[in-house]
Amino acid sequence: MTTAGTAGAPDAPATAAPPVVRRARADEAAPLADLAAATFPLACPPSSTPEDHAAFIAGNLTPEHFATYLADPTRDLLVADADGELVGYTMLVAGEPYAAEVAAAVPLRPTVELSKCYVLPGRHGGGVAGALMAASLDAARTRDAAGVWLGVNGENLRAQAFYRRSGVRGRRRAHVPGRRPAAPRPGPAPAPLAPPAGRVEGCDRHAVGVSVTTLH
Template sequence: MPFSTRIAQLSDADALSAVAEQTFALASPPDASVLALTTYIETQLQPAHFRHHLNSLTKRLRVLQCEGQIVGYSLLDSAPDPLDIAQAENLPELSRCYVLPAQHGAGAAQRLLDDTLAQVQGAVRLTVNEQNARAIRFYQRNGFCKVGEALFVCGPELHRDWVMVRE
């Protein structure tokens, strides 16, 4: 399938939210509660949240398209919150890189990651749930190494993430 990426636009906010709702649980631990997932989606992944990101000077959203449809997105934050991990401080963060399940295994995530990281000078960090073995392997294949751990607040739950850096 031919995939392409582009910088997201304000008019993409509804589609970005729809993709986020369909993919967020895949990046979460399998035992995450419905309440936790729903709370996070309702408080962080609505169209208004994406419009806020699109208007931010420190965040860059990129969409992945297939046949004119948005099937994934990435969010790069040039000024993320501190993690108190020396190797990861003051680095831009790939805070989201999600692709719809129907596109998994087709090179979609690789295209999205490649095009997103092409915009970064130097090292970059990300966090990934410690139980998301598929994503961890993907990031390791792309040069990311674990440098520590962090807690991710998901509604009423705390999930453990790996902090990974690519030099």
Template sequence: MEPVEVRVAAAESVDIDQLAALAACTFPLACPPSVTAENIASFVDAHLSVARFAEYLADPQRVILVAAHGNRLVGYAMLVSGVGDDADVQRAVSIRPAVELSKMYVLPDSHGMGVSTALIAAAIDAAAESGADCIWLGVNQQNQRAQRFYRKHGFSVTGTRTFQLGTRRENDYVMVRQFPRGPRRSAPAAVTWPANTSSGNRRPASPD
């Protein structure tokens, strides 16, 4: 497919309804075939509702980026400051401070158009500019397509974790991309999102 021009910017309250619909549509794409529709629906209701996205947007420890083609949202990513309490993740992510790429999804009809590339580039930039020394994520061990994509963008497997999906416990790889240390990096104890995260930027997407 031909690359398209995609605008990647921080989500705003007016995006919440579209965000929730986008999340409900795209989350099943990352699930292995063994996951039941009931478990997917349970997760969506608990974590990807309009009410939950309103909470996420109000949380200063999170940033949601949206990719838009014209007036239509075609993808989103969510960054979360820190590593959390999971012992497996804490072992796998030894570099601190860290930012988690908690979610990144693109609509099926926008695959291959460079949207994922634009989104992850913006997510990596935002994490690096926040003062973090690395960005990390969890990816299902059966999702080889996503693993290849993340490796292409500098991530490597550093450990494993389990992920509760409804009544089922899934197995993830933990992948980390370390940022180069330099004079501008002061390794603060916590990250602070840069002011320009909310201004967005327009970047032509390259093919995924």
């Protein structure tokens, strides 16, 4: 799913300096993990707790996890860089949707998942998410994808509105019971990608709406 960390925070002033959207570097696993930890709770429903958020972050969004994501050739990670500070990021995953129910809801092939789209609260409303989204669709085009799919928690109304403005259409309800494992990489094994459980899963992947956009 995608997840968009855009709910429940004030918009940034329009005078904020526009960041540069670029590919994440291999040495940016730690700042990406910090950014993910700061933004992940924004996509979670009100029923989730800080303990839920912390458990999910520890199981999926540590520097070790991001090092694995950055080394995975099926993934593209883009960042919004504001004078050296990472203020937003996206992660795309190329390939067949990893859950059968999602695969049935996504008609386009080849396809790319927009797995993550998050922006720091202080940068909301300044065009950062839109710039990241445009660059992410371009990245999917370079993989010759016919379309991009994403999922949004049903309670994340702000993210749903953002994706509609971005041209994403066709929402179908789906229960996604976990996450695809990251591709193995040389060297010591990273922390395992633990499947979310209980309300933690509800933050990101539980009973989501799956939407698709066609690439031209």
